Amino acid sequence: MIIEIxxxxxxYTDFHALxxxxxxxxxxxxxxxxxxxxxxxxxxxxxxxRMNDTIPGVRIEGKVDIQGRDIYxxxxxxxxxxxxxxxxxxxxxxFPKSIYDNVAYGPRLHGISKKSELDAIVEKSLRSASLWNExxxxxxxxAWSLSGGQQQRLCIARALAVEPEILLMDESTSALDxxxxxxxxxxxxxxxxxxxxxxVTHNMHQAARIxxxxxxxxxxxxxxxxxxxxxxxxxxxxxxxDYISGRFG
Amino acid sequence: MRAKTVDRIAxxxxxxxxxxxxxxxxxxxxxxxxxxxxxxxFDFLTxxxxxxxxxxxIGPQLFNSVFLLVLTMIITVPLGIGAGIYMSExxxxxxxxxxxxxxxxxxxxxxxxxxxxxGLLVIVNTFGFGYSLLSGALALTIFNLPMMVRLTExxxxxxxxxxxxxGLALGLSRWKTxxxxxxxxxLPSIVTGSILAAGRVFGEAxxxxxxxxMSSPRLDFSNWNPLSPTSPLNPMRPAETLAVHxxxxxxxxxxxxxxxxxAGASAVLVIMVxxxxxxxxxxxxVVYRKLTASx
Numbered sequence: 283m284i285i286e287i288x289x290x291x292x293x294y295t296d297f298h299a300l301x302x303x304x305x306x307x308x309x310x311x312x313x314x315x316x317x318x319x320x321x322x323x324x325x326x327x328x329x330x331x332r333m334n335d336t337i338p339g340v341r342i343e344g345k346v347d348i349q350g351r352d353i354y355x356x357x358x359x360x361x362x363x364x365x366x367x368x369x370x371x372x373x374x375x376x377f378p379k380s381i382y383d384n385v386a387y388g389p390r391l392h393g394i395s396k397k398s399e400l401d402a403i404v405e406k407s408l409r410s411a412s413l414w415n416e417x418x419x420x421x422x423x424x425a426w427s428l429s430g431g432q433q434q435r436l437c438i439a440r441a442l443a444v445e446p447e448i449l450l451m452d453e454s455t456s457a458l459d460x461x462x463x464x465x466x467x468x469x470x471x472x473x474x475x476x477x478x479x480x481x482v483t484h485n486m487h488q489a490a491r492i493x494x495x496x497x498x499x500x501x502x503x504x505x506x507x508x509x510x511x512x513x514x515x516x517x518x519x520x521x522x523x524d525y526i527s528g529r530f531g
Numbered sequence: 532m533r534a535k536t537v538d539r540i541a542x543x544x545x546x547x548x549x550x551x552x553x554x555x556x557x558x559x560x561x562x563x564x565x566x567x568x569x570x571x572x573f574d575f576l577t578x579x580x581x582x583x584x585x586x587x588x589i590g591p592q593l594f595n596s597v598f599l600l601v602l603t604m605i606i607t608v609p610l611g612i613g614a615g616i617y618m619s620e621x622x623x624x625x626x627x628x629x630x631x632x633x634x635x636x637x638x639x640x641x642x643x644x645x646x647x648x649x650g651l652l653v654i655v656n657t658f659g660f661g662y663s664l665l666s667g668a669l670a671l672t673i674f675n676l677p678m679m680v681r682l683t684e685x686x687x688x689x690x691x692x693x694x695x696x697x698g699l700a701l702g703l704s705r706w707k708t709x710x711x712x713x714x715x716x717x718l719p720s721i722v723t724g725s726i727l728a729a730g731r732v733f734g735e736a737x738x739x740x741x742x743x744x745m746s747s748p749r750l751d752f753s754n755w756n757p758l759s760p761t762s763p764l765n766p767m768r769p770a771e772t773l774a775v776h777x778x779x780x781x782x783x784x785x786x787x788x789x790x791x792x793x794a795g796a797s798a799v800l801v802i803m804v805x806x807x808x809x810x811x812x813x814x815x816x817v818v819y820r821k822l823t824a825s826x
Contacts, residue, residue, distance in 0.1 A: 369696075437697070444702060
């Protein structure tokens with residue numbers, strides 16, 4: 283288990299957003315968080331790379347271990363954590379720079395300056411994000427000239443370039459067209475051979491299609507967590523069954 | 532039908548107002564240029580003014596204006612950007628920051644003559660900097676800093692949250708995210724703010740009367756040692772700027788061609804502001820392109 287969450291409580295000032303979450307996430311697999319809006323799935327995702335730190339009024343109790351280290355302990359450097367735990371957002375958000383510079387951005391700021399080394403990282407990352415063949419001749423062009431789906435794959439490449447172990451995807455296909463969505467889904471399946479992927483999705487079918495394990499959230503609680511097939515075919519909890527059969531949310 | 536009529540009337544009124552403003556601006560600019568352009572020559576731009584005879588120029592004043600601008604911006608821009616970064620990214624939302632923000636607002640609407648008097652009392656007398664370029668630059672810094680701070684703060688706040696998060700999620704520290712992700716995106720607005728601040732430096736007279744002084748010593752433009760009193764680069768010498776010169780000539784000029792000199796100097800001032808605006812915009816675009824799109 284690469285991620286172990288133990289009795290996690292999270293409050294936004296007065297609002298109790300995550301209630302006693304216990305969860306383990308296995309290495310090199312795709313785990314999907316599903317549930318209606320406001321159920322806490324994105325909040326939990328953002329505790330895994332401590333992006334919630336930037337929101338004032340957040341209070342956390344309990345423990346989150348990643349690779350055996352408590353990420354909320356005082357000796358954890360948040361920059362180091364975020365290198366290990368990359369993130370892809372809902373809206374494609376490439377920097378207003380060239381395609382090459384977007385991917386080389388992280389490695390450069392983390393101290394790699396040799397051109398040949400950067401070239402290699404850029405190519406490898408773009409290949410892993412299955413974008414290389416589309417952009418290899420236009421690496422100097424602005425990233426904003428790409429289509430939405432390409433931009434999102436560029437963001438994946440940018441995240442991969444700093445060599446993370448875990449990749450968080452926060453509804454990363456919800457702003458994309460169906461063809462781009464399919465591409466990202468296929469990519470997700472490929473990437474999980476080398477990376478641990480945790481994704482939040484609004485789309486139950488997407489979770490059923492590409493995840494190995496699915497976690498169902500409701501009102502800040504984990505209702506059910508199991509392997510995807512049994513969660514969708516044989517839900518244990520009545521609320522899970524109601525949700526996946528479309529009775530609410 | 533009625534809504535359409537109202538719409539037409541509103542459009543007509545707005546077009547009239549806009550036309551009136553453009554007309555006013557064109558008339559003002561045309562008047563200044565028509566009266567002044569005839570008087571501008573290479574000699575006028577480079578020679579020293581004459582107290583009693585006709586034919587004096589505005590060379591030292593022109594240089595003083597530009598030099599004072601550079602000095603002021605060297606002090607104002609880093610301070611303003613630094614404070615703006617603090618206000619938008621580091622300051623917590625509490626009573627103290629609200630208070631600082633209020634002070635900045637108040638300071639930005641301070642009458643410049645009051646800043647001039649403050650400069651006279653504190654910078655010129657108490658600090659003992661005398662009537663000097665440095666005193667003038669410090670007074671103008673007080674004058675311009677609030678605007679610089681506010682503009683930087685606003686331009687950083689308007690950087691999309693997604694860009695900031697992208698930087699943080701790559702494991703960049705907060706400082707690196709600000710300097711390498713957010714500032715490049717905010718740069719065009721920061722440049723615009725600096726241009727506005729610079730324009731005020733060119734045009735300001737009241738705050739300078741008591742700080743940079745109303746006289747210019749004989750300058751030796753072949754002497755570039757900044758410590759020498761006759762060197763144009765010496766920041767501790769008194770320096771009459773173009774705007775102050777125009778005011779002085781109009782109110783107490785004794786030269787027979789004083790009105791022509793004032794007209795010529797006014798035209799030069801307007802042209803300088805225009806050139807500076809265009810130049811700074813061009814520079815901002817170049818830098819922005821360098822920092823953002825492909826090299």
